[in-house]
């Protein structure tokens with residue numbers, strides 16, 4: 001068996017894995033890496049102009065089938081590229097398929113606006129959708145000699161870990177992005193009983209999350225203050241999962257909240273697929289009572305009337321959040337509240353560290369207070385170790401993290417102790433394009 005890591009190798013972004021037995025080639029995820037321009041000198045053209053084009057994974061061909069773990073762009077953003085010359089079937093949960101389409105449509109819109117060429121167009125997206133099949137958790141699909149099953153990953157609505165069982169007896173579990181903890185929106189992940197090979201999300205490989213209840217109380221203290229004084233607090237979020245989780249936390253403030261950007265459409269899609277969230281009635285009630293913002297005029301009003309503004313993009317790489325930030329930047333009584341992990345070199349990460357907002361087009365000082373909370377949708381280190389203990393794999397491949405090499409080393413140390421029931425683990429942190437043969 002060959003396992004090729006096509007992306008998310010020692011980095012967060014462009015997740016893609018190829019599993020091959022000589023006859024069949026299964027691709028799991030095919031995402032993009034969003035702007036991390038300073039790290040990518042080849043994207044800076046001769047004139048010094050920076051190109052914001054997202055980076056795809058390594059190429060893949062003779063693809064038998066594609067499985068998508070979830071609809072975040074770092075997992076689905078390059079899927080249509082696989083449909084340029086081929087038309088393999090695509091399998092994912094129903095919400096993942098619908099949300100991925102929303103994300104891809106938005107990518108094409110941004111590319112047009114920013115005047116760069118994407119590696120795919122509408123034609124490839126249509127071809128992808130023609131062969132797309134929605135499957136549920138625990139509903140096995142046969143591809144060649146593989147039986148493939150999705151397990152609830154607890155990360156965002158519809159997210160899945162992918163379990164492959166080969167006729168030879170070999171089993172592989174790819175976690176996708178996974179959460180072992182319960183949130184207000186979602187149940188914790190489900191795991192298979194065992195896997196010989198584990199390909200694991202390593203976003204939080206080196207760190208445990210703070211106590212979620214305490215974190216929530218700190219966050220609510222900040223929001224309550226803004227609600228009381230009616231000074232704007234902006235909550236920048238990714239469209240999927242986090243805005244809905246934050247809304248559930250802020251239930252008692254519904255009348256003071258406005259929501260903007262793709263978070264609106266995402267919320268509507270999520271509500272359509274009720275069985276993928278814990279309490280659809282409660283979320284639906286909240287969504288009915290908040291203000292939905294569509295235009296710049298409404299944004300001007302929102303700034304005056306709604307102290308709590310939930311808006312995309314989470315990393316401040318674009319979207320309406322930039323409008324709001326420009327508006328509040330010189331008022332120290334305002335706040336920007338981040339709710340999770342901030343990716344290296346993004347405007348959001350730079351803002352929290354330096355107090356200056358900067359992207360390719362503008363740069364300015366922000367006087368608003370800035371806080372970062374941890375409502376992660378990824379398992380922390382103990383959660384990841386729990387997954388390893390549960391699955392008792394012989395091989396662990398660390399992907400989707402900035403510390404994959406360290407994590408792989410730690411796994412070998414941790415599970416080579418005498419009392420360990422699984423003492424023979426081999427752990428890997430492959431580079432992009434590296435093939436592991438098992």
Ligand SMILES: [Zn+2]
Nearest residue numbers: 070072155177
């Ligand atoms: Zn994700």
Ligand SMILES: [Zn+2]
Nearest residue numbers: 072074075177
């Ligand atoms: Zn991810």
